[in-house]
Amino acid sequence: MNRHGVNERMRVPTNGGLFLFLAVTICLTPLITACSGTSASPDLAILYNRSAQAHAPDRNPIIAIPGNGSFPELNWAGADYVERVVFIGPPNAGSMDALLQLVKGRNIGPMLPYYPPALIGTFPAVYQMLPRSRHGLVVWNDGDGRPVDGLLDPALWQRMGWGLADPNEAKVLEKLLPDVPAPEKRRELALSLQRRILQRAKMFQTALDRPAVAPGGLQMILVAGDALPTPESASVDPQNGSVKIVGRNAGDGVILRSSALLDERIGQPWQPRVTTPIDFHTVMFIPEEHLNLTRAPVFRDNVLFWLLEDPR
Template sequence: MKTIFSALFAGAAMLLLAGCLSVETVPAAETAPAAPAGNAVENPVKKEAEKAAPARPSRGAAEEEAIRFAGPGRNPVVVFDAGFSSKPADPECGGAMKQLADAGYTELFRFSCDPKLDIPGNAAKLHEFLSGLRAQLQKKYAEKYPKTKCDIRFDLFAPGVSGLLARYYLRYGGQLLPENGISLPLLDWRGAGLVDKVILVGTPSDGTLGVFAEMVGRTLPDPAAPVLSGVPAAASPAAYQMLPGVNGGTVHYADAPDGPALDLFDPAVWSANRWGLADPAVQAASKDAAERLDLYLRRARQFRTAMDTPAQPPKNVALFLFVGNGVPTASRLLVDRRTGRLSIADYAPGDGRATVASARFDRRGGKAEPPFSQSPILWQAVTHLPVGYADYFRSDSFWDDVRYYLLMFPTDRQRELYHLNRK
């Protein structure tokens, strides 16, 4: 079990949970590290192919003009830490900062999640961060561009499960989940008042079995895997909000593999299988473990309902999804009733962490009808890439598309503002 889950799920729960303990901004000039190094072992076949391949074409005139465009009309970009660590060399955050700096962005900022808070708690931190940053930039732009109205909005680059935070913030702003554990925050798109575009990369919109496996694993974590910043997955409230829905993956009993999927948001299921905070040894060491488990699962179901609710976004909002389908990704697990041990029963296309169905939040569940993707998320565009998670950030074509969406693709609000598509 250790070998299987180390290979497939190592670090999956770290995506959101292992960020810095505080929100920070990092100017682009200070966070533009070198691009991630390639493979240490030279591949002679690849080397010859690269020699034979034509040179990568330079940017076209239109993109060069877009890159030179600056000032209040260019949205500042906030890059979220994917969660592996807060080191600038991480390809998810540091690499994005460099790529965007190369695209002419001078207003680049970094947001790190607090692993001790749940996703709505981090949304409240994000709102405080964006509101303060907006006030600073408005003052700066008013001095630099006195004749221009500065209605500042941000674009977000959100890799991995930080995309869940970005989506929650768009819909609910900095609202926390109601304390009763049942009712929902007001879906008024208040976060859209500060945000225009969001780039999501491999986000498990319908959850991931990888996080679940880390939470209930009965062996020690792989020592080579990234560590949670002192916060075990089973003790983090945000981890429960990443548990999969039906398209994120299912768990069944090994003696009834074709039976109904287990309800992973039911405390009784966790108690029956002695998972995580329901493990008797954990409860013996922590008197409030059972109480916290019940609270985390109740709020996770509440969060899931809030994220599942379909809603038409405002005109200024555009969501772009990049999803990999190059790695078989666990989509169904079996659990032994006696031991609680897990095994992989099925795989689905994905990037090794999120299945394609989870990333798109396609609720058809493998059914042929209706013939179109059915998602509560109104995607502006979905780009499928034949890659695994880490390979997104090494792909030139990926960054070409990211730059195009951020620099040149207008939202409906921007079409009206700049009188685009008019005679």
């Protein structure tokens, strides 16, 4: 490899592979630290700029993200420095697991602690992975099967007692806010945080749902699972806010095939071809569980081909 980031044997630029490595490394951060799905973007921009300068000092890539948390203008700035991006099992249309965790908490395993709903409720990334109301996959169990409208409406969360609004989570709030002695004040702060997180989640989903065509030279590739029963629909008890999975469909056990595609046929009259706002160049389905997608030999073979050998 020479100083410009070019493999001398294959004569292909390596920035694409480098970007994928950085994207996977940095974009895992919000899932581990429970940050917002957008908060890793400045870190990714900094690392990418440093790496690009090291490999090609005559170029000056800039990926600008507003520091106030607002969304930048969608002008595809920086696309000249990225050839291919590989998305692996992304919950583009949300995951029912996100709703279950916010309502019931998460029990990871016998050797790991239980994460109560109020604690999960402080994780912005989980709200961003909630299902879309328009797809009608969350319904009331009152007999009519009416869709639950406004899944990101703070009033709904307070009425149902979900997450930070759960009155039974007072002891958890006491641990989260040890410097606030009054229970009423702790609940007030918790509900205020929940409102802000839900608002940010709505902004995140709105931005993701905007149709956009990738500029020439940039290809977006999707890898997803489609062979395991995956939670698809849930019912909500309007009396106590309890949530129950009532339907499953093809996916990787966590993320639905339709969610990875952001398939807008869900909740609409059936048609044979996928309708999605995301401009995928290539889609590959693997019959594996979510965490095993990247361990599959077929994944490794194809991702290396896409990034290194596939003619541009």
